[in-house]
Amino acid sequence: MEIVYLEHRRNQPLPIQSDSLVMALGFFDGVHLGHRRILQTAKAIALQKQMKLAVLTFFPHPKEVLQASTAPFPYLSPLPVKQAAFVEMGVDKLFIVEFTPEFSCLTPKAFVDLYIVGLQGKHVVAGFDFTYGYKGEGNMDLLQRASNGQFTVTVVEKLEYSNQKISSTVIRNLLSAGHVALIPDFLGDYYETWGTIRATPPRIQLSYRKAKILVEAGYLLPKQGVYKIQAKIEERWYDGICHLKKQEQGGAQELDVQLLGCSDIANGKQVKLRWVEFYFDKDNRVPNHTSSDQEGDRYAIRSFSL
Ligand SMILES: Cc1cc2nc3c(=O)[nH]c(=O)nc-3n(C[C@H](O)[C@H](O)[C@H](O)COP(=O)(O)O)c2cc1C
Numbered sequence: 693m694e695i696v697y698l699e700h701r702r703n704q705p706l707p708i709q710s711d712s713l714v715m716a717l718g719f720f721d722g723v724h725l726g727h728r729r730i731l732q733t734a735k736a737i738a739l740q741k742q743m744k745l746a747v748l749t750f751f752p753h754p755k756e757v758l759q760a761s762t763a764p765f766p767y768l769s770p771l772p773v774k775q776a777a778f779v780e781m782g783v784d785k786l787f788i789v790e791f792t793p794e795f796s797c798l799t800p801k802a803f804v805d806l807y808i809v810g811l812q813g814k815h816v817v818a819g820f821d822f823t824y825g826y827k828g829e830g831n832m833d834l835l836q837r838a839s840n841g842q843f844t845v846t847v848v849e850k851l852e853y854s855n856q857k858i859s860s861t862v863i864r865n866l867l868s869a870g871h872v873a874l875i876p877d878f879l880g881d882y883y884e885t886w887g888t889i890r891a892t893p894p895r896i897q898l899s900y901r902k903a904k905i906l907v908e909a910g911y912l913l914p915k916q917g918v919y920k921i922q923a924k925i926e927e928r929w930y931d932g933i934c935h936l937k938k939q940e941q942g943g944a945q946e947l948d949v950q951l952l953g954c955s956d957i958a959n960g961k962q963v964k965l966r967w968v969e970f971y972f973d974k975d976n977r978v979p980n981h982t983s984s985d986q987e988g989d990r991y992a993i994r995s996f997s998l
């Protein structure tokens with residue numbers, strides 16, 4: 693996959709593109725099941741039209757740039773993870789537009805002229821609720837009207853689970869409430885984060901191994917508590933428990949883990965951590981969750997010691 697970084701500079705032309713493109717538009721944080729529907733639709737159209745598939749996305753997240761808060765915006769999928777998902781989905785070209793205050797002020801028409809027509813987009817695929825241009829004033833109706841015969845448009849209808857739109861926002865809310873076991877219905881798989889293992893040699897041999905995992909910066913993590921996890925180290929999966937104590941969203945973060953049947957972990961190894969189930973929060977409470985009960989946690993008290 694070719695990656696093209698684009699910076700918006702007034703009166704400066706974008707790099708010339710030689711290929712005609714089918715373009716999928718959106719931020720795509722998490723690359724969840726709704727996003728996958730967009731990318732699969734766009735890929736099928738690209739194959740049929742014998743064009744390359746491009747994704748046009750933005751970085752950082754518009755909220756990080758447009759909201760007053762100075763706190764970093766934590767992602768479900770930091771940029772390298774998103775890129776890997778696009779490769780897996782058969783994307784040929786990825787445009788990453790730097791989202792700046794100046795870019796956010798582009799009118800819907802200017803965005804279409806510069807970033808769709810200007811980049812050789814001949815067919816555009818986006819979801820029913822995609823918005824673009826200053827204050828998000830452009831929508832899919834306007835995009836179709838604005839195409840002026842220069843490109844065609846496919847609007848992908850809403851993909852839902854349990855009467856809810858599958859969205860990055862729902863997945864973020866589930867993480868914040870600790871409901872990691874419900875995430876696969878929206879994401880397509882368990883939520884995963886990459887990190888590095890910090891392990892000291894054990895003094896005695898046990899059936900499990902204590903270690904620390906330094907989660908890479910940029911990730912949104914679930915709420916504090918104790919979780920059932922799976923950790924992939926050097927192509928092998930281990931079951932385990934993770935204690936998430938502090939939450940400094942966005943920055944690198946240390947987790948305490950115990951991994952079963954794992955005797956020889958080398959320090960500094962890359963680890964993929966899969967968040968499987970919430971056991972207890974910091975007050976030893978267990979959420980009694982169902983998919984219709986994502987906001988209001990009802991707790992049962994259970995004693996616990998790690
Ligand atoms: C040219 C352009 C200008 C934008 N300006 C704004 C803006 O002023 N305010 C805003 O909240 N979002 C703005 N956005 C963000 C969009 O409304 C939308 O969140 C973004 O395109 C990602 O779409 P998605 O969330 O449907 O993937 C802009 C997007 C584009 C492409």
Ligand SMILES: Nc1ncnc2c1ncn2[C@@H]1O[C@H](COP(=O)(O)OP(=O)(O)OP(=O)(O)O)[C@@H](O)[C@H]1O
Pocket residue numbers: 717718719720721726727729730817818819820821822848849850851852857858859860861862
């Ligand atoms: N459930 C869905 N069904 C159909 N299209 C979707 C769905 N979710 C997202 N899309 C489309 O995927 C692209 C990327 O969307 P976006 O990044 O805004 O995802 P989102 O999950 O809606 O995010 P957020 O919850 O932050 O608004 C857009 O074209 C959007 O319209």
